[in-house]
Amino acid sequence: MNSLLETLPIRILGAALLVGALDPARWPAYLSPQWFFGGAALVAGFWAAAPVVDRPEARSFRLRHQLDRYRNTLLAAAAALLDAFQSPPVWLMAVELALLLTYLVLVDAGTAPGRPAARQLDHAAYAYAGSALVLLAALAPVSGGGWGRIVAAVAALGTLGLLFAAVRLRYAAGDARSAAATVRRH
Amino acid sequence: MNPSLQRALGRADSPLEPLEPPANRPVGRRLSERAHRLALVAACALIGALVSGHAWAFALAAGPVVWLLLAATPGSRPDRVEARTSVPVRRCFEGEPMTARLDLSYAGSAGGLDPAVYPGPGVELLALTQHEAVLELEFTARRWGRWSLGTVDVDVYDRGGLVRQTVRAELGECEIFPLPDDSALTPIPTRLPNRLGEHTSRQHGEGLEFVGIRPYRWGDRQRRIHWAATTRRGSVQISEFAAEQATDAVVLLDAFGDVVGTGGGSTLDDSVRVAAGIARAYLRSHDRVGIVSLGGKLRWLTPGTGSTHLLRIVESVLDVRRDLGYQTPDLDRVPPPALPNGALVYAVTPLGDDRFVDALQDLTLRGNPAVIVEIPAGEPRLDPEDPGAPLALRLWRLDREALRFSLTERGMPVVVWEGEGALDLALAPLLRRPVHGRTR
Numbered sequence: 001m002n003s004l005l006e007t008l009p010i011r012i013l014g015a016a017l018l019v020g021a022l023d024p025a026r027w028p029a030y031l032s033p034q035w036f037f038g039g040a041a042l043v044a045g046f047w048a049a050a051p052v053v054d055r056p057e058a059r060s061f062r063l064r065h066q067l068d069r070y071r072n073t074l075l076a077a078a079a080a081l082l083d084a085f086q087s088p089p090v091w092l093m094a095v096e097l098a099l100l101l102t103y104l105v106l107v108d109a110g111t112a113p114g115r116p117a118a119r120q121l122d123h124a125a126y127a128y129a130g131s132a133l134v135l136l137a138a139l140a141p142v143s144g145g146g147w148g149r150i151v152a153a154v155a156a157l158g159t160l161g162l163l164f165a166a167v168r169l170r171y172a173a174g175d176a177r178s179a180a181a182t183v184r185r186h
Numbered sequence: 187m188n189p190s191l192q193r194a195l196g197r198a199d200s201p202l203e204p205l206e207p208p209a210n211r212p213v214g215r216r217l218s219e220r221a222h223r224l225a226l227v228a229a230c231a232l233i234g235a236l237v238s239g240h241a242w243a244f245a246l247a248a249g250p251v252v253w254l255l256l257a258a259t260p261g262s263r264p265d266r267v268e269a270r271t272s273v274p275v276r277r278c279f280e281g282e283p284m285t286a287r288l289d290l291s292y293a294g295s296a297g298g299l300d301p302a303v304y305p306g307p308g309v310e311l312l313a314l315t316q317h318e319a320v321l322e323l324e325f326t327a328r329r330w331g332r333w334s335l336g337t338v339d340v341d342v343y344d345r346g347g348l349v350r351q352t353v354r355a356e357l358g359e360c361e362i363f364p365l366p367d368d369s370a371l372t373p374i375p376t377r378l379p380n381r382l383g384e385h386t387s388r389q390h391g392e393g394l395e396f397v398g399i400r401p402y403r404w405g406d407r408q409r410r411i412h413w414a415a416t417t418r419r420g421s422v423q424i425s426e427f428a429a430e431q432a433t434d435a436v437v438l439l440d441a442f443g444d445v446v447g448t449g450g451g452s453t454l455d456d457s458v459r460v461a462a463g464i465a466r467a468y469l470r471s472h473d474r475v476g477i478v479s480l481g482g483k484l485r486w487l488t489p490g491t492g493s494t495h496l497l498r499i500v501e502s503v504l505d506v507r508r509d510l511g512y513q514t515p516d517l518d519r520v521p522p523p524a525l526p527n528g529a530l531v532y533a534v535t536p537l538g539d540d541r542f543v544d545a546l547q548d549l550t551l552r553g554n555p556a557v558i559v560e561i562p563a564g565e566p567r568l569d570p571e572d573p574g575a576p577l578a579l580r581l582w583r584l585d586r587e588a589l590r591f592s593l594t595e596r597g598m599p600v601v602v603w604e605g606e607g608a609l610d611l612a613l614a615p616l617l618r619r620p621v622h623g624r625t626r
Contacts, residue, residue, distance in 0.1 A: 055193055056218070080246045081230040104223070126256055
């Protein structure tokens with residue numbers, strides 16, 4: 001019961017992510033199969049969203065055990081795949097993007113051992129910014145006129161430049177840190 | 187249970203029934219669950235976007251891709267990971283804590299450690315603390331014996347949490363001594379060896395207990411004159427005192443079998459605890475105590491005295507659990523110093539094996555006074571559908587009564603140890619008079 005209460009926020013988040021991936025904005029008002037799938041997604045998301053706290057160790061190859069072990073990964077991947085085949089309203093796109101990234105952050109915080117919190121926040125901020133930039137580029141009205149293509153091109157180049165700069169900076173920082181650690185240990 | 191402890195133990199149903207360490211542990215670096223998750227989410231979003239043609243879906247892939255790129259920093263992975271274990275104390279009594287320390291050394295930098303602990307049988311993990319690259323584990327053992335402390339598999343992650351490698355450390359063996367049952371009573375045989383000690387014997391000597399008076403003889407000390415008797419009888423009378431002597435006690439341990447009860451209790455565990463309790467009580471009285479264990483392998487320890495001798499005794503019985511066998515014992519193989527003439531023998535046994543009863547008969551032929559401490563092994567379970575079962579149980583009880591009567595008639599009183607802490611209650615009737623042994 002305690003574990004259910006502790007994991008309730010992330011369970012609600014996971015259920016909302018999976019239900020949102022079915023584009024509920026387009027569901028009809030009357031009872032239809034979409035409502036049935038939505039209910040199933042709600043239940044599946046609520047179950048699968050709780051972070052796996054066990055060590056990543058294969059103790060059994062039964063399907064039930066494998067589903068239980070990889071449920072967080074399967075939930076996030078299924079939500080991304082379902083989202084990719086939908087064309088929801090813009091507000092729902094933004095919500096889905098935010099839910100997916102927030103879910104990945106929370107699952108990492110609950111399961112990945114030993115990652116400094118500052119680094120997690122740092123990386124999460126970069127991920128949010130990159131996703132937002134790509135979303136804006138994807139929504140740019142490239143078919144509306146000449147300026148739309150320019151905006152899209154600038155956004156794509158900006159994303160690539162941001163990634164390149166981030167990776168270069170990380171590589172340089174990593175080299176310096178590893179050299180310092182080696183000196184310290186020897 | 188502490189979540190980190192639960193994670194390290196792999197969510198075993200019971201802390202006393204831990205999981206076995208995997209025989210084929212993964213070697214080398216491999217991707218972590220986090221890397222798999224981010225890569226799979228990005229791949230699903232990219233494939234979905236390409237197939238469906240929805241450009242916004244690239245934004246779903248962008249976040250995980252950025253995460254992967256930022257986390258995959260070169261030089262952030264640990265190289266040449268090694269583990270060094272140190273267990274300062276490997277010998278203790280049941281229930282006492284033991285600490286093991288695991289020092290991890292590596293070149294480069296590491297992000298986090300994720301230990302999996304597989305405690306040995308009978309060993310329980312109490313606490314797990316981590317300080318950077320040092321793990322401290324606190325164990326305890328609930329059962330005596332020579333156990334393996336266990337195995338620790340440590341997953342060492344890189345700083346991004348994307349790659350991990352596993353290093354295994356064996357914690358080695360530990361010796362868990364049985365906790366002696368609390369006992370203070372020390373019955374004595376009729377004849378005590380001529381050695382100074384704390385038991386009041388029947389011989390006259392220089393002790394403190396007054397036993398009578400006699401007429402004065404030349405050479406008697408003046409301070410021993412009993413003035414009241416001298417006045418009454420008109421001649422000088424001398425007080426007589428009992429000698430205070432030490433005794434030899436030998437514990438004969440029945441290691442032929444181990445009957446495990448429904449509650450998890452083991453007759454061998456209880457026998458060893460009783461044996462250790464008897465040994466400790468006599469050693470406190472500065473007597474000499476030895477031990478002979480009859481089982482698969484005949485073991486003995488020559489009687490000795492002193493506080494360290496208790497450790498020698500309990501150490502000598504640690505292996506009896508491994509030696510359970512079908513060899514018929516022969517007390518003639520025990521050297522005379524290990525079973526001195528006249529030594530009081532405590533036979534600790536569940537009286538479940540005829541070979542031990544035969545050994546007791548040999549013992550009475552040697553003339554050693556003996557006391558049998560029976561460790562109840564419980565009654566046989568009845569088949570509720572068998573109409574003859576109650577009658578069989580009654581016959582079984584009568585057979586046990588006959589066995590006890592027969593042993594008592596041969597000069598070996600049988601006392602029953604009813605449970606933890608009741609050894610004094612069992613031995614108290616033996617204090618009424620010295621143990622005679624076999625009547626010749």
